[in-house]
Amino acid sequence: MPELRGSYGDQPHHILTRWFGTPDLHKLDVYADKAGGYTALRKAVVDMAPADITNEVKSSGLRGRGGAGFATGVKWSFINRGAPGPKYVVVNADESEPGTSKDRYILENSPHMLVEGILIAAYAVGANQAWVYIRGEYDEPYRMLNEAIEEARAKGYVGPKPFGKDYPLDIRLYRGHGAYICGEETALLESLEGKRAQPRSRPPFPAVKGAWGRPTLLNNVETLCTVPWIINNGGAAYTKLGTEKSPGTRLMSVSGNVNKPGVYEVELGQTFRHVIMELAGGIAGGHELKVFWPGGSSAPVLPAGMLDTKTDMESLAAARSMGGSGGVIVMDDQHCVIQAAYRLLKFYAHESCGKCTPCRVGGDWAVRMFERILANEGSQVEIDNLLRVSDGLQNGRCLCGLGDSAGWVIDSTFRHFREEYEDHALRHECNVGKSAPPALRATSPQAGRS
Amino acid sequence: MSALSPQLLDEIKELPARYPQPRSAVMPALDLAQEEIGHLTPEAMSEVAAALELDPGYVEGVATFYTLFHLSPVGKHHFYLCTNLSCALRGAGEIVDHVKKSIGVHSPDEVSADGLFSYEEVECLGACEFAPMMRFGHRYHYDLTPEKIDAVIAEKKGLVPARAKGNELLPTRGEVAPQAPEGPAKKPRPPRKKKAADA
Numbered sequence: 118m119p120e121l122r123g124s125y126g127d128q129p130h131h132i133l134t135r136w137f138g139t140p141d142l143h144k145l146d147v148y149a150d151k152a153g154g155y156t157a158l159r160k161a162v163v164d165m166a167p168a169d170i171t172n173e174v175k176s177s178g179l180r181g182r183g184g185a186g187f188a189t190g191v192k193w194s195f196i197n198r199g200a201p202g203p204k205y206v207v208v209n210a211d212e213s214e215p216g217t218s219k220d221r222y223i224l225e226n227s228p229h230m231l232v233e234g235i236l237i238a239a240y241a242v243g244a245n246q247a248w249v250y251i252r253g254e255y256d257e258p259y260r261m262l263n264e265a266i267e268e269a270r271a272k273g274y275v276g277p278k279p280f281g282k283d284y285p286l287d288i289r290l291y292r293g294h295g296a297y298i299c300g301e302e303t304a305l306l307e308s309l310e311g312k313r314a315q316p317r318s319r320p321p322f323p324a325v326k327g328a329w330g331r332p333t334l335l336n337n338v339e340t341l342c343t344v345p346w347i348i349n350n351g352g353a354a355y356t357k358l359g360t361e362k363s364p365g366t367r368l369m370s371v372s373g374n375v376n377k378p379g380v381y382e383v384e385l386g387q388t389f390r391h392v393i394m395e396l397a398g399g400i401a402g403g404h405e406l407k408v409f410w411p412g413g414s415s416a417p418v419l420p421a422g423m424l425d426t427k428t429d430m431e432s433l434a435a436a437r438s439m440g441g442s443g444g445v446i447v448m449d450d451q452h453c454v455i456q457a458a459y460r461l462l463k464f465y466a467h468e469s470c471g472k473c474t475p476c477r478v479g480g481d482w483a484v485r486m487f488e489r490i491l492a493n494e495g496s497q498v499e500i501d502n503l504l505r506v507s508d509g510l511q512n513g514r515c516l517c518g519l520g521d522s523a524g525w526v527i528d529s530t531f532r533h534f535r536e537e538y539e540d541h542a543l544r545h546e547c548n549v550g551k552s553a554p555p556a557l558r559a560t561s562p563q564a565g566r567s
Numbered sequence: 568m569s570a571l572s573p574q575l576l577d578e579i580k581e582l583p584a585r586y587p588q589p590r591s592a593v594m595p596a597l598d599l600a601q602e603e604i605g606h607l608t609p610e611a612m613s614e615v616a617a618a619l620e621l622d623p624g625y626v627e628g629v630a631t632f633y634t635l636f637h638l639s640p641v642g643k644h645h646f647y648l649c650t651n652l653s654c655a656l657r658g659a660g661e662i663v664d665h666v667k668k669s670i671g672v673h674s675p676d677e678v679s680a681d682g683l684f685s686y687e688e689v690e691c692l693g694a695c696e697f698a699p700m701m702r703f704g705h706r707y708h709y710d711l712t713p714e715k716i717d718a719v720i721a722e723k724k725g726l727v728p729a730r731a732k733g734n735e736l737l738p739t740r741g742e743v744a745p746q747a748p749e750g751p752a753k754k755p756r757p758p759r760k761k762k763a764a765d766a
Contacts, residue, residue: 215651468690
C-alpha cells in the first residue's frame with residue numbers, strides 16, 4: 118500500500134478519499150466489497166439512459182479539476198452521441214503542474230475509481246474506446262492502473278458486454294514522455310497521435326474533432342473519479358457541498374514549507390487558512406507564512422495577508438488568482454520571492470513548446486532579466502522589461518495558457534512584492550532569509566531542448 | 568551493422584497496428600529503442616523511422632521534443648532529480664549537489680567514470696508532499712537526504728544486497744492488448760527477457 122500523506126477515512130465531506138487507506142483498495146474485490154465500487158457503473162449502464170447520466174453530472178455542477186474549471190456535464194453534452202464512427206474519451210493523467218500531486222494520490226490509492234469513472238463517461242457520451250494519457254514518470258500509477266483495467270476486464274466491466282449490456286467498452290493507456298505542455302488538452306491529443314505536443318488552434322474543439330480527428334471527450338483524472346459518487350448519490354447531493362457556483366470538494370496538494378505536506382480533500386469554500394494552517398499543520402520551523410500559490414504554480418500568488426481567501430473558484434477569481442490544479446505551494450518568510458519567480462520562469466521557458474512566438478521568446482527573455490537582477494546587475498530597465506515581457510505573454514497572444522501562466526508569475530509577484538523586486542534590481546540587495554540556508558538558489562541551467 | 572537488434576525492429580514493426588493511426592507508435596517505438604541501447608543515437612532514430620515507414624527527420628523531431636528521450640549517453644542508473652519549487656523549498660539544491668559529488672560529475676552531460684550513474688534536474692514529478700524527491704530505477708524515492716542518496720548508490724554499486732525488485736514494467740509491453748471494438752485482435756507477445764539494468 119502506498120504511503121498516505123493527506124486526508125482519508127470517514128469524514129462527512131470525503132467523497133473521493135473516503136475509502137483511501139483501506140488495505141488493498143487497489144484490488145477490484147476490495148473496491149467493490151468495501152467501497153461499493155462499480156455500483157455506479159451498473160446503475161449507469163443498466164438503469165440509466167446516456168442522456169440521463171449526462172444530465173445528472175450537469176445537475177451536480179461538477180467543474181473540471183484539471184485547471185480550467187469548465188462545467189463537466191456541459192462538456193459531455195458537446196459530444197454528438199449519435200454521430201457515426203468512433204468517438205473517444207481521453208483522460209488527462211499527465212499531471213505535471215508544479216506543486217500538484219493529487220492525481221497520483223488517486224491513482225496509487227484507488228485506480229478502480231478512475232476506471233469506473235471512465236467507463237461511465239464513455240457510455241454517456243457514446244464512446245467505446247477510452248485512452249488514458251499518463252505521464253511517463255508515473256511508473257507505479259501506470260502499473261496499478263494497468264492492473265486495475267485487467268481486473269475489470271476479467272470481470273467483464275471492460276469488454277464487449279458490461280453488465281450484459283451490448284455496449285463494448287475498452288480502456289487503453291498511453292505514456293507521456295516528459296512534457297508539461299501535454300497537460301494542455303490539444304497538445305495532449307497531438308502527443309497521443311505521435312507528434313510533437315504543440316497546441317492546436319481552436320475551433321474545431323476536441324468535442325468535434327479530437328483524437329485522430331474524431332469527437333473526443335477530455336477530462337482530468339479527479340473529475341472522472343468524482344462521477345461514480347454523483348451517479349450513486351445524485352447530482353443534487355453533490356451540490357449540498359461547497360458553494361453555489363463551485364459545488365463539491367476537491368483535492369488540494371499542499372507542499373512547501375508546511376509541517377504536514379499532503380493531499381487533502383477540501384470542501385470548496387473553506388479558507389486557505391483552514392487548508393494551510395489546520396490541515397497542513399501550519400508553517401514549519403516556527404517561521405511565518407510569506408506567500409502561497411493557491412492552484413499550482415500557474416495560479417497568481419497570494420500573500421500571507423490573503424490567507425482568509427476562500428478556495429472556491431469565484432473567491433479566487435475575486436482575489437485575482439485561480440483555483441487551477443489545486444496544488445497549494447506554501448513559502449515561508451525565509452525565502453526570496455524573486456528567486457522563486459526565477460525558478461518558475463525557468464520552468465515555463467523550458468516547457469514552452471515553441472509554437473507561439475511570445476511564449477517561445479518571452480520566457481527566455483524573462484529568465485535573462487531575472488538572471489541579471491539576481492546577479493546584482495539589475496536596474497529599472499530589467500524591471501520594465503520583465504513587465505513588458507509579461508504583458509506580451511498574456512491576453513490571448515498565444516494558443517494556450519502556458520504563456521499566460523508565465524506572465525502571471527511575474528505580474529502577481531510584482532504586484533504583491535514590488536519592494537523585493539526593487540531591493541534586488543535597484544539596490545542590489547536581498548533582505549530576505551539572510552540567516553537561512555540557501556535552500557532555494559539558482560540551480561544549474563537545465564538542458565533546455567524543447 | 569545496425570544500431571538496433573533485428574528482433575527489436577520486428578517488434579517495432581508490429582506497433583503501428585495497435586493504434587487507430589500508425590503514427591501513434593512513434594513514442595512507444597522510441598521507448599523500446601532507448602531501452603535496448605540506452606540512448607537514442609541518430610542511427611537508432613533512423614532505423615525506428617524505417618521500421619515505422621516514417622521520415623527520419625520526423626522521428627528525430629519527436630525524440631528531441633520530449634525530455635524522457637535521452638539523446639546523449641546516460642549512466643546505467645539515471646537520477647531524475649526534481650528541483651521545481653516545492654522540492655527546492657525543501658532542500659532539492661543540496662540533494663543535487665550531493666548527487667553530483669557522490670557520482671563524481673559536474674554537469675548533466677557527464678556520466679560517472681564507472682559508467683554507472685548520471686543525473687539530470689527535472690521539473691515537477693508530481694509527488695510534492697514527499698519533497699525533496701526523485702525518480703530513480705523506475706520508482707519514486709521520497710523525503711531525500713544525503714544518506715538516502717548514498718544508500719541507493721551503494722546498492723547499485725553492489726556494495727549492499729539489492730532490494731526486492733520493484734516495478735519493472737516497461738511502457739509498451741506492460742500495456743493491455745488492444746481489444747474489440749477497434750484494432751485487430753493480436754496475440755500478446757511473450758514478454759522479452761528483462762534486463763538486469765535499471766531495476
